[in-house]
Amino acid sequence: xxxxxxKEKPKLIDEKGLRVDGRRPDELRPIDMEVGxxxxxxxxxxxxxxNTWVLAAVYGPREAVPKHxxxxxxxxxxxxxxxxxxxxxxxKSPAPSRREIELSKVIREALEPAVLTExxxxxxxxxxxxxxxAHGGTRTAGVTAAALALADAGIPxxxxxxxxxxxxxxxxxxxxxxxxxxxxxxxxxxxxxxxGLGRITLLQLNGVLTPEEFRVALKLALQGIKxxxxxxxxxxxxxxxxxxx
Ligand code: ADP
Numbered sequence: 001x002x003x004x005x006x007k008e009k010p011k012l013i014d015e016k017g018l019r020v021d022g023r024r025p026d027e028l029r030p031i032d033m034e035v036g037x038x039x040x041x042x043x044x045x046x047x048x049x050x051n052t053w054v055l056a057a058v059y060g061p062r063e064a065v066p067k068h069x070x071x072x073x074x075x076x077x078x079x080x081x082x083x084x085x086x087x088x089x090x091x092k093s094p095a096p097s098r099r100e101i102e103l104s105k106v107i108r109e110a111l112e113p114a115v116l117t118e119x120x121x122x123x124x125x126x127x128x129x130x131x132x133x134a135h136g137g138t139r140t141a142g143v144t145a146a147a148l149a150l151a152d153a154g155i156p157x158x159x160x161x162x163x164x165x166x167x168x169x170x171x172x173x174x175x176x177x178x179x180x181x182x183x184x185x186x187x188x189x190x191x192x193x194x195x196g197l198g199r200i201t202l203l204q205l206n207g208v209l210t211p212e213e214f215r216v217a218l219k220l221a222l223q224g225i226k227x228x229x230x231x232x233x234x235x236x237x238x239x240x241x242x243x244x245x
Contacts, residue, residue, distance in 0.1 A: 010184060021050070032048040034046045044057045044058065049141045051133055052134060052138055055145065056149040060123060077111065082100055104129075106204070107142050110161060125155060140191070144232065164190075165189060166189050166191065168185055168186040169181045189206075195222070200222075
């Protein structure tokens, strides 16, 4: 196959209505979650959405260095999202890219409404997100992993936060898009929410949707998020279950 042919947009929905990886439009990738995977962090989580693997580590609340970065009435939440060099098809430069800096901010803002920062004035809470393997949806898997790591660190939260990206491929609205669907689809829309409180904390849209398609996509995203949120709760319950009931 020539280079030009390789770059042609592949068919994203087959004649049976299934996607490139065999999923139905409303199906999540196989999701796996584990908490407390790192011995030296206060809290940690490893989250896998298919071939997207993300590790989150949380430190804090701890005394801030430098001190002038602290706030008198609440903790400062800091977040660093990074894609490891071996996480992509072609080796990614280890230097922080503009995309990584932007995603660090987007993810922090998705998590901040959930954290009771007012309980820990003059401290920082640091969140490190490392993408081990990238295959679409790393920011939303990052939010899911970081929320679990915050909970694992024992940091009080109003609710958990979970995320998933929806998209439009070959005219169909689909849940939890993978890298090919992100690259060749008509639209991709990452969403994160606190399902228990009914609040959306991240919503981005690349590409084009009609208002009706947007409504369908958002509904599908929130349904997916609820399923991921239930898995988060189950994983935490399993680790921290109190024996007496
Ligand atoms: P997200 O990972 O949240 O979907 P993007 O839409 O920016 O964020 O990226 C979509 C996918 O494209 C990523 O998950 C990853 O698989 C791939 N990708 C992004 N940036 C790079 C990069 N610098 N090198 C190789 N692949 C990348």
